[in-house]
Amino acid sequence: MANFSIKETSNKPTLKALSFFSGCMGLDIGLEREGIEVLLSCEVDKAARKTIEKNRPDIALIGDIRDYCATQIRETAGLGSYEDIDLIVGGPPCQAFSSAGKRRGFNDERGNVFLKFIDSIVELRPKFAVIENVRGLLSASLKHRPHNLRGANHPLLSQEEKRGGALLHIIRQLKEAGYSISFNLYNTANFGSPQCRERVIIACSRDGEKLPYLTPTNSENGLYGLPKWRTLREALEGLPKEEHDFVKFPEKRLRYYRLLKPGQNWRDLPVELHQEAMGSSYHAGGGKTGFYRRLAWDKPSPTLLTHPAMPATDLAHPEEDRPLSIQEYKRIQEFPDDWLIQGKLLDQYRQVGNAVPYSLGRAVGRMIQTYLSAEQPESFQDFPYSRYKNTDDVSWMYEILGYSEDSIGEQLCLSLS
Structure with a gap:
């Protein structure tokens, strides 16, 4: 597409x-x-x-x-x-x-x-x-x-x-x-x-x-x-694996991401790590499924936001230890690969995340x-x-x-x- x-x-x-x-x-x-x-x-x-x-x-x-x-x-x-x-x-x-x-x-x-x-x-x-x-x-x-x-x-x-x-x-x-x-x-x-x-x-x-x-x-x-x-897999099909531009997760959060598989989130971490990983958010209400969320290959992506690495609404690559790249954002929002998004990286995320x-x-x-x-x-x-x-x-x-x-x-x- x-x-x-x-x-x-x-x-x-x-x-x-x-x-x-x-x-x-x-x-x-x-x-x-x-x-x-x-x-x-x-x-x-x-x-x-x-x-x-x-x-x-x-x-x-x-x-x-x-x-x-x-x-x-x-x-x-x-x-x-x-x-x-x-x-x-x-x-x-x-x-x-x-x-x-x-x-x-x-x-x-x-x-x-x-x-x-x-x-x-x-x-x-x-x-x-x-x-x-x-x-x-x-x-x-x-x-x-x-x-x-x-x-x-x-x-x-x-x-x-x-x-x-x-x-x-x-x-x-x-x-x-x-x-x-x-x-x-x-x-x-x-x-x-x-x-x-x-x-x-x-x-x-x-x-x-x-x-x-x-x-x-x-x-x-x-x-x-x-x-x-x-699915996400279909959206990213044929996208080169090199030359992706993305923001980075801090090392303290990457520690937990490395323990998660595609489609998992903080609830799939070892139980003894739940409170440590979540900090004060552990006692907050709601499902909190956006924390430490790796996207699933065989489902559509969740709603893209204007930043892929906010703690409560993470949009992490299914397998790689990073957030979604701007190139992946474009594919999910269905922009042609030759549609050139201008501005700094955070400007690009904001534009594509807000798009129809x-x-x-x-x-x-x-x-x-x-x-x-x-x-x-x-x-x-x-x-x-x-x-x-x-x-x-x-x-x-x-x-x-x-x-x-x-x-x-x-x-x-x-x-x-």
């Missing part, structure tokens, strides 16, 4: 797209393979901008989305005032909604960038818009109240402070602009990626017709007769092209798109609000102050 040429083209009709929060263009490469031409990228990260300029020098490139109005974006992309835009895509910074952070949502500076992105979609009026984000968006509130200010001795949560408020606000903005909304939480392994990475994809259509969910191409253990999930896998980009492109051709997409009843339940728009709406999407109108009146 990773050895395809970036020059290959699709025989499908070419659509015009604008890409925001483009990073190192993982999503965009997938779209390109489905006949979608990216006219403009938007990115503020200096290293990622260099990556875009290196690999796609002919694409228009802008910086902070907040510095541009709709007219300026059109002009920079070479589009006329009334020229139709087929697609706008973007994955706004996710830290404001991540369950691992403070979850300040739209009160976070990065959350406000998300709102600007929604405003830009409404102003630019593309035929389709696709928004990618983390699972935490499904439960993030519009206004976050710290947990120490909740409970019996505090006022009840307002509607804006309840889970799901942030996404409800986004839905309201887009529906008021005439867009249909369809979303789900997807495990990228179900679309051919050699990685279990879960992301929310929100698909919007200007014609008001609800778009279908993405069509899986793979399944765990061959469910529905689909090919099985791709190529296969998920292709799935988005296929869904749009299939819809435009009026073809009926292949469907698999009750397909387990992710490991979580009630993550599709219909089930989510019922769980959050207690009623179906048909009666959503008057209830989506949350305001942001």
Whole structure:
């Protein structure tokens, strides 16, 4: 998969797209393979901008989305005032909604960038818009109240402070602009990626017709007769063993790694070494499976992070005594080997770790092209798109609000102050 040429083209009709929060263009490469031409990228990260300029020098490139109005974006992309835009895509910074952070949502500076992105979609009026984000968006509130200010001795949560408020606000903005909304939480392994990475994809259509969910191409253990999930071994096949660039584990941690086999973690160390290896983390809650974790050859990789050697989220090579290299990161995220990631090594890890896998980009492109051709997409009843339940728009709406999407109108009146 990773050895395809970036020059290959699709025989499908070419659509015009604008890409925001483009990073190192993982999503965009997938779209390109489905006949979608990216006219403009938007990115503020200096290293990622260099990556875009290196690999796609002919694409228009802008910086902070907040510095541009709709007219300026059109002009920079070479589009006329009334020229139709087929697609706008973007994955706004996710830290404001991540369950691992403070979850300040739209009160976070990065959350406000998300709102600007929604405003830009409404102003630019593309035929389709696709928004990618983390699972935490499904439960993030519009206004976050710290947990120490909740409970019996505090006022009840307002509607804006309840889970799901942030996404409800986004839905309201887009529906008021005439867009249909369809979303789900997807495990990228179900679309051919050699990685279990879960992301929310929100698909919007200007014609008001609800778009279908993405069509899986793979399944765990061959469910529905689909090919099985791709493995780490398949992803790294043919990758030269020499000239890998990687950060290093400290010697005190390597001592324990040398005792582990592919697919093992700290629990597989001799019992008498557990507390010594884990230190204060030994008494922490949770499964702690990310500590001293060697990846398994015959399974997809876990979610790639922006650094492969953090103690609680290690991503160690199955056999070699080191973290995954940047070359292996690229293969797992499905970048072509000739796609050149720019910047220092930690900049490269950050870019690739934040990227959207190529296969998920292709799935988005296929869904749009299939819809435009009026073809009926292949469907698999009750397909387990992710490991979580009630993550599709219909089930989510019922769980959050207690009623179906048909009666959503008057209830989506949350305001942001």
